[in-house]
Amino acid sequence: MRAGPSQEEVRRLNLGTLLRHLHTGGPVSRAVLADRMGLNRSTILALVSELTAAGLVREELPRDTGRAGRPSLVVRPDPRIYVLAFDVGVDQVAAARVGLGGAVLDRRETTYPRIGIRPEEAAAVLTGHAKEMTAAAPADAVCAGAGAAVRGMVRHPDGLVRSAPNTGWTDEDFGRDLAGRLGLGLPVLLDNESNLGALAEHVRGAGQGLEDLIYLHGDIGIGGGVIAGGRLLRGHNGYGGEVGHLLVNPRGGRPCGCGSRGCLEAEAGQGALLEAAGRVPDTTGRQAVRSVVEAADRGDVAARAALHTVAEWLAVGVSSLVNLYNPAAVVFGGTLRDIYLGAAAQIRSLINTRTLAASREEVRFRVCRLGDDTVLAGAAELAFGRLFADPLGHRGP
Amino acid sequence: MRAGPSQEEVRRLNLGTLLRHLHTGGPVSRAVLADRMGLNRSTILALVSELTAAGLVREELPRDTGRAGRPSLVVRPDPRIYVLAFDVGVDQVAAARVGLGGAVLDRRETTYPRIGIRPEEAAAVLTGHAKEMTAAAPADAVCAGAGAAVRGMVRHPDGLVRSAPNTGWTDEDFGRDLAGRLGLGLPVLLDNESNLGALAEHVRGAGQGLEDLIYLHGDIGIGGGVIAGGRLLRGHNGYGGEVGHLLVNPRGGRPCGCGSRGCLEAEAGQGALLEAAGRVPDTTGRQAVRSVVEAADRGDVAARAALHTVAEWLAVGVSSLVNLYNPAAVVFGGTLRDIYLGAAAQIRSLINTRTLAASREEVRFRVCRLGDDTVLAGAAELAFGRLFADPLGHRGP
Structure with a gap:
C-alpha cells in the first residue's frame, strides 16, 4: 500500500477531473465547476488557467442564452x-x-x-x-x-x-x-x-451516473462488460466480465466456440436464434436477427418459438448476473437490444422468479442509448x- | 466527481495506510515503512509521532534479533x-x-x-x-x-x-x-x-496480496464474497457476490430456499450432499459433510456418488465464476473446503474443460487458511x- 497522493498528484487529479466534467457534462461556468468539485473559486480559476494555457479548454461567452443582460463566461472543451x-x-x-x-x-x-x-x-x-x-x-x-x-x-x-x-x-x-x-x-x-461498450454506456449512455452496471452486447457471440463501484471490472489479467461464457445450460447444452458447451453465447447468441428459426445457413448478422424478431412480432410460429427459447436462456443468464453483481442496471446492446425488446415481458417475468428479491428490487433493464456506435x-x-x-x-x- | 483529497485528507490517508501496514505486516522499522509507502523518512517520522501520541503505535526495540550490535527501533501496533x-x-x-x-x-x-x-x-x-x-x-x-x-x-x-x-x-x-x-x-x-470471509482471506489468509479473488463458503447454504481490484464487490445495494444463487441447473434443478431452483447452493450445498448420500434427515452440519467425504475416501459407493455429483455442480459454478471474474484465486471455506479437498482432481479437470483458456491460466484454487475463524x-x-x-x-x- 503506497502513500496517498502528493500535492503535485492531487493537482494533476484535479485538472483531470475538471476536464472530465466538461467532457461529459458540457460547458459550464467556473462557479458550477467549483460547486460540482467541492473546491473554492480561486482553485478552480488556477486549474482553468493551466488548462487554458495547455490549449485544452477555453473560456467563452455562452451561445445565445435567451436572457437579457451580460451572461457569465463558460468553460468549454477546446474544439481542437x-x-x-x-x-x-x-x-x-x-x-x-x-x-x-x-x-x-x-x-x-x-x-x-x-x-x-x-x-x-x-x-x-x-x-x-x-x-x-x-x-x-x-x-x-x-x-x-x-x-x-x-x-x-x-x-x-x-x-x-x-x-x-x-x-x-x-x-x-x-x-x-x-x-x-x-x-x-x-x-x-x-x-x-x-x-x-460498458464504459461508453456508463460515461454517456443508458448507464450514466450509475456506479454498478452490466452491459451485454450481442454480435456473432455475446460479450459483456461490468462496471462495479464505478470502475471497469477487469479481473486479474483483464479478462473479467466474459458473461457470454456464463454456463447457463451446462449439461447437454449447445457446443460453444470456447470449447465448452451451454455457455450463454451458445444458447442465446445469434447462431442459436437463427438456427431455431430455421434460417441457417443463408442468413447472418444483425439484420437477420431483426428479421426473426419482427417475424415473431407478426406471429410467425417458428420465429416466436425461436425467440422464446433464446429469451429464456438470456433471462437465466441475466438472473445469475443480477444475483452475482447486484447491478443498478443491465443494458442490452447489439443484437441483444432487439431480442430484449422483442421479449421484454417474458424476460422480466422469468428474472422475477429466479433472482433474490433484494438484489432485483432496484435493478433497471435498459437498451443501449448510443446505438451502433456504442x-x-x-x-x-x-x-x-x-x-x-x-x-x-x-x-x- | 469530487476533487482529489485535501492535504488534511492525504495526511489521514497516510496515517491509515501506515497503521494498516503494521496491522497486516507486523512490526517494522521506520525505514522499511518509508520504503513500502514511498514516503521520505521525515514524513514517516511525523506520522509515527502522531500515531504514538494517539496511543495507536509504539516504538520499541525488537524482540531478540539474534544479531549482535544495537538493533534499530521498530514501530509496532499498540497492544492496548x-x-x-x-x-x-x-x-x-x-x-x-x-x-x-x-x-x-x-x-x-x-x-x-x-x-x-x-x-x-x-x-x-x-x-x-x-x-x-x-x-x-x-x-x-x-x-x-x-x-x-x-x-x-x-x-x-x-x-x-x-x-x-x-x-x-x-x-x-x-x-x-x-x-x-x-x-x-x-x-x-x-x-x-x-x-x-473474503475480506479476511484477502487481508491475512489464502488470498493475501491478491487483488482479485473469490471466496466460497459452505455452511447450510453456500455464500460467496468477491474481491475485485482490491475491493469488496458490493454492487448497487450491498448484495453483490451472492454466488450461492448462481443458476447452475436452471431447468429441472433442485428447489432453492430463495424461491428459484438449480442454484449452486441447491445443487452443491450441504442438503444436496447429505441427501444424495442417503444421510437425511438424521444428520446435518459440518461434521456430517466431513463424514460423507471421509466415507467417499474409504470407497463407500453411495458417498462417492454423492460427492461426485455435488463436486460436478460446484465445478460448473466455479467455471462460470472464473469466466465472469477472472480471479487470481478461488478460496474454498467452510464445508466447501472439505468437498474441494475430497474431489479436487475431478473439480479441476472439469474446470479445465469448461473455462476460457486465458481466464483460467493463472487462477489458483486454495482452501481457506484461517479455518473456522475466517x-x-x-x-x-x-x-x-x-x-x-x-x-x-x-x-x-
Missing part, C-alpha cells in the same frame, strides 16, 4: 482536441475522430465480404481511414490519444490480444502495430469491445481516459 | 488497541476480542440446540460475551470498533439485514440493537458472512477498516 477511436469488428472495421466533449467529428468504415479479418489487414485499413480523417481535420486540430476495440480477450494492462476466436487472432500485439503505422507518437490503447464511443473514452489521467502530459516522478 | 468481532451463525454465535495486528485475544461462543436464533436473542448473548471479555481485558485496553457477520443479505452502507432466510430474519437493524446494548458509543458495522476474522477487519479510515478520529468537513 480530439482522439482517434477504432473498432475492429468481425466483418467490419470502423474509425472515428471524436472531439473532447464526445462529438463524433468524422467517421469511416469498411465492410468485408467474409468473416475473420487479419490483424495486419485491419491495421492497414484503419491507418488509411485515420490518415484521411487527420488530413481532413482543421490544421490546428490536436490528436490527444487513440483507443481501439477488438472482439477478443485483451490482456490488461499491456493490451496484448490473447485470443479473438471469431477472427482467429492469437497473441497479437495489435495496438503496437497500429500505433507504429499511425506514427503519431501515441500509444493505441486496446480493450475488449464489450468492456468498452463500442466506438467506448474506444474514444478509453483514449480520453489517458488524457484525463495527466492532462498536461507531465509524467510523475 | 482492540476491536470486538461478532459472528451470528445459524445455530451458533461467537464473539472475539481481536488486537490491532490481528491476534485473537479472547473468544467466546454459544451453540444453540436448534436452527434460527432470533436477533434480540443473538444480540443479548453476544452482549454478555462482550461484557465478559471487556471485563477480563487489561484495565488500559481500548476498544476501537466493532464488526459483526450475519448469514443474510446486508444493505450497504447502513447495515440493515434485509433477509436472512436460514434464521428467518427480515429487515432487522441488528447492528443498531447490538451497539445500543454494548453501550460503547461505537457503531457495530455489519456485513454478510461470506463477504467478511468469518470472525473478517468481522474484525471490518471494524479495523473504520479505524484505518480515520485513525485520529477526526471527522472530515
